[in-house]
Amino acid sequence: MILEGRKFPITFLVYAEKGEPACRIADLCFKESYEKVIEECDIVTFEFEHVDEAPLQLAEDLGKLLPRLNSVVLKRARHLEKEFLKREGFPVPRFVTVEGGDEALRVLRDEFNNVGVVKKSEGGYDGRGQYFIRGDPDRYQFLREERGLFVVEELVNYDFEASIIAVRSGNEFRAYPPTFNYNEKGILVYNYGPYGNPEMIRLAEKLTEKLNYVGVMGIEFFIRRGKVMINEYAPRVHNTGHYTLDGAEISQFEHHLRAITGMELGETRLLSPSGMVNLLGVHYPPMDVLRYGSVYWYGKEVRRRRKVGHVNVVGKDLEDVRAKIENVMKLTYPNGLDL
């Protein structure tokens, strides 16, 4: 976001430890005395919602947080988000909120015939804390001991997963075309677009309006026989929107900055079909990958399952994009994914 934001006369102060990637390009990095820094800022935003609550709350209290805290609070527990979406009439998979793993397994048996997803309400991200149970509940008896809230959800037999990158400022809404997303073990592996259903854009507009949202939002969907359900939203720039750095005139990062600073929004059309492959727990890929696209290396320590970079590809058509993704996948994961 800072790299894209350097074209604007904006100063970037980042709440991060020295040595984190953002600090190489920020005007200032801080972890101490965030109160003083936030008071100096005009606007406070975030690239990830599961962060220290105190600085977010302070920024909200000062009227500087965009997107506002209401969109973040719903993400602190899965049941809050799901109940909000259901209450507001959005199509979501059938689910029940329960207390404790024991009760979750009982509801799974009695109301879902032992086929469903049991999710811890708090602390989950990138597939963690989620258990896909397909008539084999005995393997999940360890959940009986777990406390806290759980969401038990139907296992949607979807045709594919898709997402939208939407942007909303005070009075404007825009959305990039939907993308097809390929996930494995709860982690996005690659995505490409345009691909999907215009209903997704209508739902994105309604959702951002309901939340009185300002900024970029990523919204994930399940698509089954042309029917669309919301899986979840992310109140920030989103992994499935990284391809906009190359496939669109204005990237999701620039659009987020435009929205939260009250600037005019720009075009969200794709200039050409495009996509992205995540670099998950691997070292810098072989140079041949550069034939097919642009490698974004984040400079993070490599750990298993960790997103340490991505490769953007742009094609003449979707077939070309898919072929490039396949080539990048083969070069990057010669022995297959290890997730």
Add this chain to the structure above:
Amino acid sequence: MILEGRKFPITFLVYAEKGEPACRIADLCFKESYEKVIEECDIVTFEFEHVDEAPLQLAEDLGKLLPRLNSVVLKRARHLEKEFLKREGFPVPRFVTVEGGDEALRVLRDEFNNVGVVKKSEGGYDGRGQYFIRGDPDRYQFLREERGLFVVEELVNYDFEASIIAVRSGNEFRAYPPTFNYNEKGILVYNYGPYGNPEMIRLAEKLTEKLNYVGVMGIEFFIRRGKVMINEYAPRVHNTGHYTLDGAEISQFEHHLRAITGMELGETRLLSPSGMVNLLGVHYPPMDVLRYGSVYWYGKEVRRRRKVGHVNVVGKDLEDVRAKIENVMKLTYPNGLDL
């Protein structure tokens, strides 16, 4: 270039004064003890060729300078570049190299019938040190006192000016499509493409080969009735290639870094017709400009004629690009250009 290069695992050490724009995002800025820093670097490159000679020479001596010094040396005086191009058989306007302004005016009268361009061989950039004489030599009598080498050149009655952004690595050559360039008083005001003549690409390939060039090169041409002449080349990323940040998958900046570090090159096709408007000696343009494109503000002090930013536009077709450029021009220069 650094902003585009942050996607690579490259460390950027910049020869610049603290406070210059590059220093906000570089890993290190230095002006003192450049010897030590250059010795630590693997590769040394430049964004502008008219810079201190000693660090360039040292980098060349260590075999680290790319593009190599041979392409820079020719740019230190106009007659060196022109004589090289002529000697190598490239189409160039007719010219004569002379010593002193007095002799320049005599040659202009005797060999060019008092219609031509008198250029100081050294120290010119962005139209400085160039005099367009159209049968009115009396107004230029002040040149009689000037010493040093001059180039006297025919005044080409061209249909338009155009340029190519080429990139060459050890064994690969690529070129972005040509652009139409609109200059005023020797300064690029806007450009857009694709627009031009495939002959330009053939000449660019031949020129980069002759120079055994590595990196991105900008080459400016005059086009008259489909005939192409080289005006000059720039051994670096070029103002007429800024539009590649938005209109192409891989920008000229990324391609320069790929070429000089020996990485694979990528695509140079335009994803959509696109163009650029320079911000010349103006303050940050009105927000409405953001409707038409992306504003790149360099964070430099504003001075008359100075390039302090640019606006990239992308359109559905050339007509759309031209309309956007016109809108950006009107909003940016409501009282016309002051050059």
